[in-house]
Amino acid sequence: MIMRSLSLFSVCLLSACSLVNYQPVKTIGQVKPEQGYRMLQQISRPSGSENFIILMLSGGGTRAAALGYGVLEQLAQTKIKGDDRGESLLDNIDMVYGVSGGSVLAAYFALYGKQTIPDFERKFLRLDFQNQIIKQVFSFSNLPRLTSPQFGRGDLLQEQLNQTLFKEATFSDLEKRRKGPFAVISATDMTIGQRLNFTQEFFDIMCLDLGNLQIARAVAASSAVPLVFAPLTLNNNGGNCHFQMPPDMRQAMEQESGAGMRDKTREEYKQMISDYQNSRERPFVHLIDGGLTDNLGLRSLLDMGDIYGQDLLYKKVTEGDIRNIVVINVNAQNQISSDIDKTADVPGIGDVVNAVINVPIDQYSLESLRRFRIFTDDWNEKLGKRNHDKRVTLHFVSLNLKDLPQSALRDEVLNISTSFYLPPKNVNQLKQAAKMLLQQSEEYRQALQVLAN
Numbered sequence: 001m002i003m004r005s006l007s008l009f010s011v012c013l014l015s016a017c018s019l020v021n022y023q024p025v026k027t028i029g030q031v032k033p034e035q036g037y038r039m040l041q042q043i044s045r046p047s048g049s050e051n052f053i054i055l056m057l058s059g060g061g062t063r064a065a066a067l068g069y070g071v072l073e074q075l076a077q078t079k080i081k082g083d084d085r086g087e088s089l090l091d092n093i094d095m096v097y098g099v100s101g102g103s104v105l106a107a108y109f110a111l112y113g114k115q116t117i118p119d120f121e122r123k124f125l126r127l128d129f130q131n132q133i134i135k136q137v138f139s140f141s142n143l144p145r146l147t148s149p150q151f152g153r154g155d156l157l158q159e160q161l162n163q164t165l166f167k168e169a170t171f172s173d174l175e176k177r178r179k180g181p182f183a184v185i186s187a188t189d190m191t192i193g194q195r196l197n198f199t200q201e202f203f204d205i206m207c208l209d210l211g212n213l214q215i216a217r218a219v220a221a222s223s224a225v226p227l228v229f230a231p232l233t234l235n236n237n238g239g240n241c242h243f244q245m246p247p248d249m250r251q252a253m254e255q256e257s258g259a260g261m262r263d264k265t266r267e268e269y270k271q272m273i274s275d276y277q278n279s280r281e282r283p284f285v286h287l288i289d290g291g292l293t294d295n296l297g298l299r300s301l302l303d304m305g306d307i308y309g310q311d312l313l314y315k316k317v318t319e320g321d322i323r324n325i326v327v328i329n330v331n332a333q334n335q336i337s338s339d340i341d342k343t344a345d346v347p348g349i350g351d352v353v354n355a356v357i358n359v360p361i362d363q364y365s366l367e368s369l370r371r372f373r374i375f376t377d378d379w380n381e382k383l384g385k386r387n388h389d390k391r392v393t394l395h396f397v398s399l400n401l402k403d404l405p406q407s408a409l410r411d412e413v414l415n416i417s418t419s420f421y422l423p424p425k426n427v428n429q430l431k432q433a434a435k436m437l438l439q440q441s442e443e444y445r446q447a448l449q450v451l452a453n
Contacts, residue, residue, distance in 0.1 A: 020148035022284075024235040026212035028204075031241050036200030037175040037210050040246075042095060042182035043320075049083040050323040051451055054095045055181070056298065057102030058365075059291030060332035061223075061418040064101035066125055066427045067332045069117075070434025071399060072109065076117055080451040089451065090114060093181045097297035099290040101418070102330070103185045103222040107215050108165055113179030123165060125427050130420035133160050152230025158220035166219070171198065172211030186294060187221035187287040190231055194272050195293040196285070197300060205276045206285070207241035208234070221287035225418075226357075231286040238277040245273075248316070252308045265306035295361050296329055298368045305375055310382065318390040325392060326447045327376075330434075331369075331400040333362060335414040372396060395447040399437040409433060 043052075057068040076090040085091045091114065098106025104124065109116045136142055136156045145151045162168050174183065185198045196202060198218040203210040221232040245253065253266050275282065294300070305313060317325070336354075340347045347355075376396040383391055404410040413433050416426050438444050 020151045022150045026209040027237040031204045037171045038200045052322045054327045056097040056329045059100030059295045061101040062422045063416045064332035065105045066430040068105045070431035096181045097184045103219045110180045110183030128421045154224045154229045154232040158216045161216040166216040185218045186290040188292045190288045207237035222290040224288045234285045236279045238279040262306045295365045298372045326395045328397045397443040
């Protein structure tokens with residue numbers, strides 16, 4: 001009897017497995033530059049404001065989401081010279097970048113705008129989201145799906161994000177009815193190590209309709225920490241929609257810059273397009289944590305500077321009404337205390353795995369931060385030398401947990417691990433840290449002076 005039951009269970013299990021198949025994103029046969037969820041439309045649309053404000057939310061699980069939320073709370077209380085969107089700095093954010101844990105908040109903020117405060121805290125920060133996922137992973141009812149080769153823990157993460165926050169909203173919903181800023185969510189293509197941005201400009205390369213994709217899938221891909229969550233799949237239709245680079249980008253690509261790093265970035269971009277256009281060899285793409293390729297969100301802007309060059313980029317910016325660009329980078333990088341250097345004992349496997357994952361991310365983030373500071377200084381130093389009637393200043397505000405003054409609060413928040421659950425005490429500490437970082441920031445004070453006039 002027992003053997004018969006086991007046999008029946010096995011048959012049912014195999015039957016269920018065969019029914020769980022990847023659902024492909026809608027393909028396109030022709031690129032339509034005037035349609036879709038495009039970054040260019042956000043940059044070029046008239047807002048009546050001389051300011052363009054970009055918020056960047058780093059990776060770091062719920063720690064990153066809580067710190068970013070604390071920053072949003074403070075920005076909501078900060079009055080500036082706004083436009084018809086409102087008078088607070090929060091109301092006037094034009095674009096938000098989100099990576100990994102930061103992508104959860106970024107996507108929600110884009111969809112719901114100022115409703116994010118206090119809804120996001122109640123729906124996500126005060127919820128044991130991690131336990132919710134664990135229950136689903138070990139649920140007997142999910143066993144058949146999880147044994148399918150085309151369904152994994154990353155897909156379960158998408159389902160829980162939908163249930164808790166996004167309610168199956170798509171990028172088409174973001175395009176048509178978002179109440180907040182334009183959001184750029186990024187993940188990592190695990191095969192070629194390429195950063196993939198969830199914008200229609202990028203999906204044109206793969207000949208896919210981003211509007212058809214659920215926001216929760218993008219956030220789940222961005223948050224898919226290797227080994228913890230399985231990669232998430234996208235189909236690839238590249239090479240089947242007559243894709244061509246935009247004319248201004250093609251022109252920039254053809255110009256010799258004489259700068260090694262800039263030329264290298266351009267060559268890498270061309271190779272990336274070639275990789276995705278060859279859908280015969282790569283009919284599918286598998287995505288993991290966006291923090292592996294850009295944990296701060298700064299690389300997109302740096303790459304844009306390399307591709308176009310500062311002078312051409314400056315010329316494009318001055319074509320509109322923008323006079324001030326403000327970039328606020330929220331960095332939730334932690335620094336867990338360790339006793340391994342107090343003994344001659346060989347570090348354990350857990351310590352080694354953490355180092356293998358975190359050291360490259362942290363060093364790459366530090367290098368990105370340095371490069372963006374240099375980019376900002378160079379941009380502003382050339383203002384008087386550029387042959388333009390209009391001046392566009394660039395202000396960079398870095399809010400880094402490591403920049404907190406030495407205190408018990410600093411020690412505690414830097415030792416908060418990366419997970420999808422934080423005790424209420426930690427959430428409150430991170431909100432307090434956000435307030436302190438803004439209050440002590442000279443960069444933020446200078447940016448506010450510009451935004452208030």
